[in-house]
Amino acid sequence: MNLRLQNIDMTAPSSSERLNMVARFSADLGSMTDLTTMANRIIQELCRAGATTHGALFLLDHEQTCYRRASMVGSIAPGVTPSTLAASHPLPRHLLATNQIMTQGASVVDLQAHHLAAGARGFMEALQAARILPHLNKDRLIAFSILGAAQPLAEESALAESLLAALTQTATNALDTMMLYEDLHRSHTLIKRTDRLKSLETIAGGFAHEIRNPLTSIKTFIQLAPERKDDPQFIQEFSKVVLDDVYRIERLIQEILDYARYMEPQLTDEDFNDIVASCLYFIDVKADSQGIKIEKELAPDLPRVMLDRQQIKQVLLNLFLNAMAAMSKSGGKLRVQTRKLMKPEGKVWAHIEIEDTGEGIQDANLDHIFDPFFTTKHKSGENEGTGLGLTIVHQIIQEHHGEILVKSSVGVGTTFFVSLPALPA
Template identity: 40%
Template sequence: QRIEVTSRDELGELARAFNEMTTQLARVRELEERLRRADRLAALGTMAAGIAHDIRNPLTSILIFSQLMSLHHDDPEVRQKFDRVVPRELERVQGVIEDMMELARPTTLHLEATSLNEVLAQVVELFETQAATQGVKISREFGPDLPLCMADRKRLHRAFSNLVANGIQAMTAGGDLDVRTSLVLPARSPELPASLSGVQAPTEAALRVIIKDTGQGIPPERLSRIFDPFYTTKEKGLGLGMAITHRIIEDHKGTIDVQSQVGFGTTFTIHLPVTL
């Protein structure tokens, strides 16, 4: 709100200065709104491109096989391919929709007493065959007698699965994937390796999970965006996996840190409270 200038004395000068400041603030607010609008449009464009890419491919497959069925509905081989391909492609579309909903809807956790070691053991078992075919050795070092934590077992399984899958995918020429757990007590917490010196230690008792790969590593300019929705460096995928993982950990009142060095690999460090 501007002030009417009625004099040329010091009060008048103050009034004019105030009016000039008001004008400048209005311009700043207008610029901020333009930037916010541009950011929203950019995010929308990125999202639309990702969705179009991930849905167009399976829909194209479904369309092709539907056309083949209409022309060769009596051909047993065509029917077998249709029965095999179409359900698989529909599952891909459903997966994209579920990932979108995962980020968009409010979170409801189904908490239960959960063994972190058990969840991670199941995740490792799930990926052992895939890892072996890529020449990746998975090593596990689980802390003994870890206390249970109140957690949504299914969602934690998904978060850890995303991290393990990313680690394996980063080691196209083989390598090592280490999965470790420990209990952190602030007064005498286990020392972090020198490579993790930038990770903030928890101030209360927490369960620590470290997932480390010896893959290609992530450049600093990409590392800062790794948890952004719709950001991906892969040819396929919406780029929602890490964003969903980050949200799951935060929903559990935990923290997740990432450190990486190009040519040496990437390390994710998660801290989860013993109780929520």
């Protein structure tokens, strides 16, 4: 990143202007959300304060093995300024040991007293730098800024060293917070990605297992077809089986794509009751034809929630359809209730309970219902399941930072509890 600095003000600022300058700088940095913008702003401000048109800011890499040039104004010693500098180089080590601003022409006796200082000084001279500012936080050199020579005749308008030190400290604090934030963000993303890879691994294994049977039957048909081509009963019956198998593979592929394509939810501020009502409307006719009575109680004081409307609809429909499948034999009652929930830490959640009077889930299966490809619906035809429904439901609720629980008793029924964190009032 190479920036150009325009209009350096050559008049020396008054002391109240100086205070204002630090305050404005600090407020500016506090409002920034990314490290690059922040590095640019810092080097510009420091160059202005040092009355120079050349400067560069080096940031400690997240592996902490080197410093990378994050921002540059003008060009200090073109061709000499490196883009990275090892953490073991004498310059960062010297800055860490002294925590002092290095300036051109400091006492030679002092410098020669220490080989680190001599190495740092040599580097500074090669760059024709006028100052090097350490950004040191809690015994860690998180960055340093190199400033070029002051403009001719502007040396005395360069700010007092103490003010430069104040600006440097302000920059250090802001950089430290931002680097910490970026580190956290990086590790959070990594955890999410690893989680996802793990579940994709399970899914890939399950998928291979699931398509093996239909593929075998298709293969058998193709192998037998030439010799049985004149047997209409064989052709008719087997082609029906094969077609069902092809449909099954198609459905599996679609479900897997839905899962794999699944991205960060697009959150919007929504009325959860509204989504529940629209999903219930969708299943109404089917429920009626299966002798299932729907009871809904939607809380009028339900808090609004940030959610992805399509994904939450998918969650609710999956849960409603599972409940209906569990009552497909002899009908029953589907009770859907929403309410506002206060969690112990005082946080407000929007909560929904989906209760059916279906066949229930056996204890041994309860631990597996969210696993990819776990299904008890092996019959072919309309009720055949892929066992990905609840896996997707769980994934979506997790991405919404919500919770899902289930309680079930065989022969009595099943209740799913889903809570989503509400928007602050």
